[in-house]
Amino acid sequence: MAVAPFYGADPESEKEGRVLTSLVESELARRLPEEDVDVVGVERVGRIVRSPRAARALAEELDVDLLVWGEALSFCGEVELVARISRRDGSLVDDADEVETLPAAAPNAIALRRARATELAQQVAEIYGRR
Numbered sequence: 001m002a003v004a005p006f007y008g009a010d011p012e013s014e015k016e017g018r019v020l021t022s023l024v025e026s027e028l029a030r031r032l033p034e035e036d037v038d039v040v041g042v043e044r045v046g047r048i049v050r051s052p053r054a055a056r057a058l059a060e061e062l063d064v065d066l067l068v069w070g071e072a073l074s075f076c077g078e079v080e081l082v083a084r085i086s087r088r089d090g091s092l093v094d095d096a097d098e099v100e101t102l103p104a105a106a107p108n109a110i111a112l113r114r115a116r117a118t119e120l121a122q123q124v125a126e127i128y129g130r131r
Contacts, residue, residue, distance in 0.1 A: 001124060002040035002062050003028065004049045004069040006083070016072035016079045016104075023117035024068055024083070031125045040064060049086075056090030064088065066127065068120060079104050081113075083120050085127075093123065 003025045006017030021042050028039045040062055049055045049069035059067045070083035081100045085093040100116055 001028070001032075001037060001066040001068070001128075002045050002059070002064045003042050004045045004047060004055075004058065004067060005042050006069065006081075007048045007050055007071040009071075009073065012074040012104075013072050013079075016074045016081070017070075019110075020070070020072060020081060020083070020113055020117060023114050024120050027114075027117045027121035028068075028124060031121045032128060037128055052084075052086055052090045052092060055084070055086035056088065059086065059088040059090075066093070066124060068124065074104055077104050081116060083116065085120065085123060093127065 003021060006021045008014035008017040025039065025041050032039060045058070045062065047058060049058055049067065050071070055067050055069055059065070065088050067086045067088075068083065069086065070081065072082075073080045078101050083100075087093065
């Protein structure tokens with residue numbers, strides 16, 4: 001499986017995208033032992049994905065079963081995160097466009113982002129657990 005950098009339209013949004021990408025990647029590495037699943041990290045992926053079709057093309061190119069990708073938007077003290085998991089055929093694991101809004105700066109801001117990353121990693125772990 002692979003993790004693509006989360007898209008951000010401006011510098012602050014890009015920063016939020018990098019934070020979530022890093023958290024997702026570390027959670028996946030923690031939950032999916034190397035002997036079971038190879039996690040292709042953002043450094044190797046290096047390409048932003050903005051659509052299911054682009055996700056399918058990248059998954060085929062990288063020869064992975066799943067691709068985690070999404071976007072972040074930081075505006076007026078809040079951050080909107082949209083995270084997606086695509087299968088190699090381009091279909092989304094969850095078709096709902098679940099937008100999560102978090103405070104940009106709060107005492108528990110990193111904990112909220114880590115919780116979202118943990119949720120994504122758990123979804124992926126459950127998919128591989130069924131194999």
